[in-house]
Amino acid sequence: MDQPGKRLNADDRRAVTVEAVVALASEQNPSEITTAAIATRMKLTQGALFRHFPNKDAIWQSVMEWVADRLLTRIERAAAAANSPMAALEAMYLSHVGFVIEHPGVPRMIFGELQRAEDTAAKLAVQTLIRRYGERLCALIEDGKSRGEMDPQLDAAAAATLFIGSIQGLVMQAMLLGDGKQMRKNAPGAFAIFRRGIASTQS
Numbered sequence: 487m488d489q490p491g492k493r494l495n496a497d498d499r500r501a502v503t504v505e506a507v508v509a510l511a512s513e514q515n516p517s518e519i520t521t522a523a524i525a526t527r528m529k530l531t532q533g534a535l536f537r538h539f540p541n542k543d544a545i546w547q548s549v550m551e552w553v554a555d556r557l558l559t560r561i562e563r564a565a566a567a568a569n570s571p572m573a574a575l576e577a578m579y580l581s582h583v584g585f586v587i588e589h590p591g592v593p594r595m596i597f598g599e600l601q602r603a604e605d606t607a608a609k610l611a612v613q614t615l616i617r618r619y620g621e622r623l624c625a626l627i628e629d630g631k632s633r634g635e636m637d638p639q640l641d642a643a644a645a646a647t648l649f650i651g652s653i654q655g656l657v658m659q660a661m662l663l664g665d666g667k668q669m670r671k672n673a674p675g676a677f678a679i680f681r682r683g684i685a686s687t688q689s
Contacts, residue, residue, distance in 0.1 A: 499538050502528060503545060504552045511591025516598050521545070543606055550599065550611035553592050557585055558618060565622075571630030572685070575623070575649065576677050582653050583673040587666050593657045620646045627684070636684050645684050652676055 506527045510519050521542050525535045539545045564581035568574035586593055599609045623646035630636035656669045656676060 500548060501552075503535065503538065504549050507545060507549050508552075508589055508591050508595075511595050512589070513591070516591065516595045543608065546595075546599070546606070546608040547611060549595065550608040550615070553589075553596070554611055554615035554618075557582065557615065558622075560585055561619075562622070565626065570635060571626045571633060572635050572681060574626055575630075576681070578623075578626075579649065579653065579677045579680075580673055583656065583669050586653075586657055587669055590666050593654075593661070616650070619650060623649055630684075631686075634686055637686050640684050648683075649680060652680055 503524065506524055507519065510516075510523060510527060521532050521535060524545065525532045528535070539548070561578040561581050564577035565574035568577045596612050599606070599612050602609055620643070624642040627636060627640065627642040627645050631638050631640060631642070653673075656672055659672075660666045660669045
């Protein structure tokens, strides 16, 4: 949040707004977050908030773009530190789970946007995130196949879908149980099952 007496520039103000929304989403249903609640969290008036965003949809778009940028950067960094495609997949898997544990409001917002019937800029940002994530996974899987680390007959697109779906399953279970820390406990075992399913029998 703002420091007393410190004025933020427009970019910093938008960034602080996004952080406020992500924090609020961890505490309540994202669909019930109002611009008044956001402004209150930031100790601003709604008028001051709307000097940086034309409407609530624009705020949600910025939040989803922030999520996409942070998550993709995080998993790329994790993959880059690995010494093989399979190790990179595991690093991405665990890094993604760690991101969700740190930002529990994010999956609530993503699921909420994908359930909306109408097309919105925020929903498009989520769809773009999933597409880019899937493309990165497919590239790693194809690399793993070429190195003999993964089953040469493996359907890369299906494996990528299963990878993301497995994480979503862990997230949903944690949300239902109200215990996000279970994700960290269960993630290694879940990935181990995934790994056995895609590994080459010759490796």
